[in-house]
Amino acid sequence: MKFSCMKSELAQAIQIAGRSIASKPQTPIMSGIFMYAHDDILEIQATDYEIGVMLHIPAEIEAPGQAVVSGRYLQEVVRTLPEEEVSIAYEKSTNICTIASGRSNFNLLSMKSEDYPQIRRIKEGKTFKVSSAVLGELIRRTIFACATNETRPVFTGALLEVEGNNLSMAATDVHRLALNKESIEEEQKGKESYIVPKRVLEEVRHVFGGEVPEDVTVKCTRSEMSFETEKVYLTSRLIDGQFPDYRRVIPSEFGTRVTLKHSEFFAAVSRVGLIARASDYNIIKLIFNMGQVHISSDNPIVGKAEETVPAVIDGEDIKIALNASYLIDVLKILNGENIVISLNGTLKPAAVRDPEKEDFIYIITPVQTRT
Amino acid sequence: MKFSCMKSELAQAIQIAGRSIASKPQTPIMSGIFMYAHDDILEIQATDYEIGVMLHIPAEIEAPGQAVVSGRYLQEVVRTLPEEEVSIAYEKSTNICTIASGRSNFNLLSMKSEDYPQIRRIKEGKTFKVSSAVLGELIRRTIFACATNETRPVFTGALLEVEGNNLSMAATDVHRLALNKESIEEEQKGKESYIVPKRVLEEVRHVFGGEVPEDVTVKCTRSEMSFETEKVYLTSRLIDGQFPDYRRVIPSEFGTRVTLKHSEFFAAVSRVGLIARASDYNIIKLIFNMGQVHISSDNPIVGKAEETVPAVIDGEDIKIALNASYLIDVLKILNGENIVISLNGTLKPAAVRDPEKEDFIYIITPVQTRT
Numbered sequence: 001m002k003f004s005c006m007k008s009e010l011a012q013a014i015q016i017a018g019r020s021i022a023s024k025p026q027t028p029i030m031s032g033i034f035m036y037a038h039d040d041i042l043e044i045q046a047t048d049y050e051i052g053v054m055l056h057i058p059a060e061i062e063a064p065g066q067a068v069v070s071g072r073y074l075q076e077v078v079r080t081l082p083e084e085e086v087s088i089a090y091e092k093s094t095n096i097c098t099i100a101s102g103r104s105n106f107n108l109l110s111m112k113s114e115d116y117p118q119i120r121r122i123k124e125g126k127t128f129k130v131s132s133a134v135l136g137e138l139i140r141r142t143i144f145a146c147a148t149n150e151t152r153p154v155f156t157g158a159l160l161e162v163e164g165n166n167l168s169m170a171a172t173d174v175h176r177l178a179l180n181k182e183s184i185e186e187e188q189k190g191k192e193s194y195i196v197p198k199r200v201l202e203e204v205r206h207v208f209g210g211e212v213p214e215d216v217t218v219k220c221t222r223s224e225m226s227f228e229t230e231k232v233y234l235t236s237r238l239i240d241g242q243f244p245d246y247r248r249v250i251p252s253e254f255g256t257r258v259t260l261k262h263s264e265f266f267a268a269v270s271r272v273g274l275i276a277r278a279s280d281y282n283i284i285k286l287i288f289n290m291g292q293v294h295i296s297s298d299n300p301i302v303g304k305a306e307e308t309v310p311a312v313i314d315g316e317d318i319k320i321a322l323n324a325s326y327l328i329d330v331l332k333i334l335n336g337e338n339i340v341i342s343l344n345g346t347l348k349p350a351a352v353r354d355p356e357k358e359d360f361i362y363i364i365t366p367v368q369t370r371t
Numbered sequence: 372m373k374f375s376c377m378k379s380e381l382a383q384a385i386q387i388a389g390r391s392i393a394s395k396p397q398t399p400i401m402s403g404i405f406m407y408a409h410d411d412i413l414e415i416q417a418t419d420y421e422i423g424v425m426l427h428i429p430a431e432i433e434a435p436g437q438a439v440v441s442g443r444y445l446q447e448v449v450r451t452l453p454e455e456e457v458s459i460a461y462e463k464s465t466n467i468c469t470i471a472s473g474r475s476n477f478n479l480l481s482m483k484s485e486d487y488p489q490i491r492r493i494k495e496g497k498t499f500k501v502s503s504a505v506l507g508e509l510i511r512r513t514i515f516a517c518a519t520n521e522t523r524p525v526f527t528g529a530l531l532e533v534e535g536n537n538l539s540m541a542a543t544d545v546h547r548l549a550l551n552k553e554s555i556e557e558e559q560k561g562k563e564s565y566i567v568p569k570r571v572l573e574e575v576r577h578v579f580g581g582e583v584p585e586d587v588t589v590k591c592t593r594s595e596m597s598f599e600t601e602k603v604y605l606t607s608r609l610i611d612g613q614f615p616d617y618r619r620v621i622p623s624e625f626g627t628r629v630t631l632k633h634s635e636f637f638a639a640v641s642r643v644g645l646i647a648r649a650s651d652y653n654i655i656k657l658i659f660n661m662g663q664v665h666i667s668s669d670n671p672i673v674g675k676a677e678e679t680v681p682a683v684i685d686g687e688d689i690k691i692a693l694n695a696s697y698l699i700d701v702l703k704i705l706n707g708e709n710i711v712i713s714l715n716g717t718l719k720p721a722a723v724r725d726p727e728k729e730d731f732i733y734i735i736t737p738v739q740t741r742t
């Protein structure tokens with residue numbers, strides 16, 4: 001294998017691929033990046049079995065071939081090369097990959113490319129297109145609600161549902177639920193759902209998160225899902241299992257509806273959260289009353305915090321205790337001017353929405369307290 | 372105790388003080404920040420016994436007094452308060468410190484201020500003034516050479532020497548030595564030397580590192596040293612022990628003198644360092660020959676890196692093997708256009724200097740290699 005290419009393009013592709021290498025690879029070859037030079041293209045692959053990424057960059061190929069080099073050293077070396085043109089050559093007899101640029105010359109010991117578990121493309125399956133911007137927002141507004149605890153694997157992923165022109169994503173850890181709906185252009189037959197690992201969705205958002213939105217082709221089978229643009233192919237294993245019927249936890253109506261200025265409420269909740277979240281106490285109390293919300297936390301170890309913020313209360317006065325982190329999490333991802341909190345009672349689930357975004361809802365189960 | 376002050380001034384003072392709190396305090400009270408309001412001044416203190424910081428900010432005092440509050444929560448709360456004016460009150464009967472600003476109200480459980488080990492000022496000792504800029508550079512150019520290993524305590528600090536109009540600082544970990552000299556205005560009687568902990572010197576550089584240089588008054592006894600400006604008083608325990616006579620390791624003359632462009636040589640050494648520093652190998656070879664330096668590392672686990680950089684060689688051609696990190700460390704802190712490496716032979720100590728800074732020298736002991 002021998003080729004030359006642009007340092008900036010190579011460095012960017014390797015940086016993206018490198019994120020899919022496991023921090024503790026199961027076998028040495030899994031710490032590598034696979035390079036395949038052919039037909040004026042350099043193909044770069046990295047995988048940890050759960051996620052796999054394949055990228056293409058233009059290259060001038062002198063001799064086609066393949067090589068596997070330590071992802072970590074390849075990233076570090078390429079990033080710091082002195083010139084914009086890079087030549088890479090792999091010599092099978094010595095098992096050395098030479099990287100040259102200007103007066104720099106690196107000989108990296110390589111791994112056997114025959115042993116590399118190359119990524120297989122999904123050939124058939126449900127296929128639809130979605131804008132990277134829409135996909136990114138769908139992910140951003142939901143996956144924060146996934147469980148971090150791995151005892152129940154289905155909750156460590158988000159449910160992607162495709163039906164007609166609708167694409168929806170739901171994530172829950174049992175105590176709270178985030179649901180977002182978006183539409184896609186081409187109408188889909190039937191209804192399908194898939195549980196995608198949170199980590200893969202974070203990676204999808206990162207890889208396809210460029211400033212200029214582009215169309216991403218999504219292809220799904222029962223066990224795998226791929227995301228593809230012209231330059232990048234990302235593939236994921238899906239989580240096997242039954243996602244609960246989350247629609248049952250969304251109340252059909254609410255007795256009280258409170259409108260708050262997002263920035264004001266978020267700042268106040270964050271301050272009270274400093275006290276609430278100390279020493280794993282995590283309880284924040286909200287009293288909606290007389291045109292304002294009184295926000296407080298009485299942490300027995302640290303002390304007490306109180307704030308009041310004006311509120312437009314439509315319905316009965318009400319008080320509720322919530323997990324501070326759960327409330328702060330949703331306030332972080334909302335970015336409209338106002339938020340609406342809908343309630344049915346002290347011990348009933350509350351809903352948080354952005355009034356400008358009808359397609360998003362966040363349900364949060366209250367905490368029972370003595371006072 | 373009851374006073375009000377400006378949030379920005381309070382936040383800044385608490386942030387500086389907070390850095391002197393131990394990450395794992397020996398007793399709960401050592402996690403606190405001591406506040407003492409008196410005579411239109413709020414005094415703030417924090418210490419971990421090795422280092423102590425005292426700051427003053429203007430305050431409107433309603434009732435003088437003192438309180439000790441958790442440094443961590445005080446920092447977090449004050450930083451996020453909504454208004455610029457902050458009122459703080461401590462009620463001894465409830466042991467609660469109330470922090471109020473706008474519609475925010477925090478009641479932090481407090482500690483007994485009588486138990487706090489207040490900082491004592493050094494009353495008598497050698498005293499001299501030095502510009503914060505000079506002090507900062509003296510520290511920056513030397514303390515990177517301190518030992519990180521604590522087996523020999525004297526090497527975990529830097530030696531500060533005062534004699535006549537000279538102020539010098541030396542740091543070594545046995546394998547390398549950094550020495551910097553500066554001058555002070557007032558001539559000092561006799562010759563005194565003190566070993567100051569590296570961590571304290573880092574803190575001195577941070578605390579007195581403002582953009583506008585100011586005069587720092589340094590006061591020293593056998594066991595303590597203080598650094599003082601109008602607003603800040605920082606005190607340190609000194610390290611007890613005998614610092615070796617470092618002058619003996621500085622060769623009086625060199626057979627070869629090599630001048631290199633700093634940026635070019637630094638970039639090349641950094642790239643070779645990527646390979647050299649992998650898997651704790653850490654050996655970099657320099658061959659000075661025919662108007663250039665050939666920089667290489669042949670790491671048996673990762674591979675090989677080679678670079679060549681033009682060099683002006685005055686004297687015999689020479690080759691030497693060095694610890695890559697030791698070489699990179701000094702290149703990081705030098706910032707002139709050129710550097711000069713002076714050598715006496717493959718197994719003799721080398722010196723690295725900035726030709727524009729006669730008062731700085733770095734000595735590095737070579738590594739013995741078979742080839």
